[in-house]
Amino acid sequence: MVETNLLPSDLKERILMWSLMMYYVESMKDYIKVVTANRNIIPKQTISSIEDDLPSRQFVRIHPLLL
Helix, strand or coil, rough: EEEEECHHHHHHHHHHHHCCCCCEEEEECEEEEECCCCEEECCCHHHHHHHHHCCCCCCCCEEEEEE
């Protein structure tokens, strides 16, 4: 399942909620792909902005395109 129609105000709350289920985050220019166990979420957000929102103990930037 892929979700692409998330509102910016809703996005941060959902991403924090899903952070425990995330496998990785991939940059796709002006979008990111958040890969979880059950779905892929593709919001219009940069990888730098989501990196600031995620817990630093759980997510490390391993490549310019991957968290």
